[in-house]
Every structure is written in structure tokens, then in C-alpha cells.
Amino acid sequence: MIETTKAIVLNTIKYGDTSLITTCYTQKSGVKTYMLRGVLKAKKAKIKSAYFQPLMQLNLTANHNNKGNLNSIRDLEVSNFYNAIYTDIKKQTIALFLAEILYYSIREEEQNSTLFQYLESSFLWLDAHDNISNFHLLFLLNLTKYLGFYPETGNVENSYFDLLEGRFTKHHNYNTVTGDNLVQFKKLLGINFDVIHQVNFNAENRQAVLSILVQYYELHLEGFKKPKSLEILKSVFS
Template structure:
């Protein structure tokens, strides 16, 4: 079926010498994977490799096949051009890291307009702002709302956070966070990106919270892997 939809690039891998396989999150039908035949050698083709950088926002006209099958793209254009994400080293590192997180987190081939809007508006915010050192932390935390395991905020004043249950508890058990690390984690709860400048983490704080979030994703998402770009991200923000 031929469909036109907005899409966000999540991942690309090389296929053979001349082709790419691109995974995108679409507004109309969730996660879709496309075969881009000959795109690496065709200089005048409508579909260009430059369109498929991490988190690029596109408008696709595509032939969508049955669930799980590779799809093909008939036409593509860039929408919501980024002005800084691919030229700023910190934003580049965030984009690469978050594209890996999304690749391991989103599996559903079904429409979820709320999730798509969150991705779309978040990446535009990243592009337009300069105070972005903690962006990836808040992005991951708020992403859990759409994936179904945002922390339960009742009893938030208790001394331990049970990552497996996603709730605050009064005594320590396995997979709990407490003390200073928990205090840092709590500073992100309930805020949006426009309030992120109020969270003054140093490099150590940032690494502590990132480690908590990565473990939280690992506990709740089957098949989730630590992104290969994690060390690069840590290095850039140290």
C-alpha cells in the first residue's frame, strides 16, 4: 500500500556495496524498515544518503508491505531542517546516542501519534537551544512515559527507588537506588525541557543519572542493549 507519512530516521546499515537498510519511526504506522537500493552510487536519485542521518525528520511516500517485511521508498523530502544538530559536536553525540536508544527501545509497527510528536518536538527543541548538557537525561526519562514505565510519583519522598517496580519504597532491596544518586535522579522528575536549565549537574552527577537510566531501560525492555556510542557521549560531556 502506498502511503505518505512523516518519519524520523532511527538507524541505517550498509547492505552490499551500493545499498542501505534504513529504520524509521513513522507517524502513520510506527516502526518501518526500508531497502534503499543503489543509494550509495546513484548521484542523481531522489533518495539520497544525506537524508538518512540519525534523527533526520522526513516526509516519505513509501510502499508499505506486510508486517516485518522490507519496504521501499518512492519519494522523500526533508522537513523541519536542523540548523545545529549535525554541526555541534555535543548535539551530534546526543543524536547518535539517542538514535541507538530508540533502535533498541521501539519495536511496534503500529501508529502512536503521541510518541511521534514527542520525538519530533524534542529534537526540534534540541536543535534550537544551547543549554543541552542534560537533554539526553530528561529525554530518556520522559520517553518512559510513552514506553509504559515512567516512575510512579506517589510516595516520591521515600528513601529508595525500586527500578524493577518503577516506584519509591521505604526499604532497600535488589535493583534499588538511594542516597545522593536518587536525589539527583529526582531532580528530573516532572519537568520539561524548558526547565532543564535549572538542573545544574556536574559531570559526575550526569554520569550517575545516565547510569541509572540505562539500567532502568535494561530492566524494562527485553533486548535493550547499552548503546555503542555511550562512551563517546560520556567523553564529550566530561
């Protein structure tokens, strides 16, 4: 089936000497993986390898096959140009990290317009703003709304947060967050990106909250892998 859709690049790997395999999250059909034959040697071709950087936003026309099969791209263009994500080291590191997170988190080959809109608008916000040191933390927390495990906030005054149950509790176990880490984690609840710069995390707080969020994902998503870029992210924001 030939389909034209917006898409966000999640992962790209080299295949042989001249080709790439890229995985994108599409607006109309969810996760799709494409074989880009000869793209590394065709200097004058319209489809260029530069289009497949992490989180690149594209309009593409593709031949979408049955689920699980490699697809092919007929035509594409950049839908939203970034001004800073690929030139600013902090934004570039965040983009690499979040692309990995999304690659390991989203598996559905079906339309989810609200999730796509969240991704699209979030990355445009990241590109356009300067105070972004806490962006990835709030992005990860709010992404759980679309993945189905956003924290229950009914008993937010309780002393523990149970990562496995996704709720605040009075009871401690090996999956609970407590103390200052819990205080820092709560700062992200119920806010949006426009006030994220007002959250007063120091480097230690930021690392602690990031570790909590990654563990939260590991507990709730089958097959989720800790991103290889996690250590790079921690180093850049330490």
C-alpha cells in the first residue's frame, strides 16, 4: 500500500557498504522500518542519508507492506527543519538519547495521532528554546501518559512512590522511591515545558530523577533496554 505520512526518525543502522535500515514513527501507521538501498553511494539521489538523523521530522511517501516486513520509501522531504538540535551539543545529546528511548518503547504498527502530535510538538519546543537541561526528564515522564503508565497522583502526599505499581503509597519495598529523590521526582508532576526552567534541579538531582525514570520504563515496558547514550547524557549534564 502506497501511503504518504509524516514520520520521525528513531533509529538508523548501516546495512552493507551502501545501504541503510531506518526505523521511523509515522503519523498514520505507527512504527515502520525501511530499507534504503544504495543511499550511501547515490550522491545526487533525492533520498539522502542526512535525512535520517535522530528525531528528524519528515514527510514521506512509502510502500507499506504487512506488519513486521521491511518497507521502501519512494519520496521524502523534511517537514519541520530544526535550527539547533544538530548543532547544540546538549540538544544533540538529548535527541540521541530520546530517539533510543522511543525506539525501545514504541512497538505498535498502528496510528496514534495524539502520541505523534506530542512527539512532533515536543521536539520543536526543544529546538526553539534555550533552557533545556530538564527537558528530557519531563519528556520521559509525560511520555508515560501515551504509553499507559503515568503515575497515579491521588495519594501524592504519601512517603513512597512504588515504581512497579505506579502510585504513591505508605509502604516501603525494594521498588519504592523515598526521601529527597521522591521530593525531586514530584517536582515534575503536573507541569509543562514552558515552566520546566523553573524546576531547580542541581546536577545530582537531575541524575537521580533520570535514574528513577529509566528504572520506571524498565519495569513497565517488556523488552525495554537501557539506552547506550545514557552515560553520554549523564556526562553532558553533570
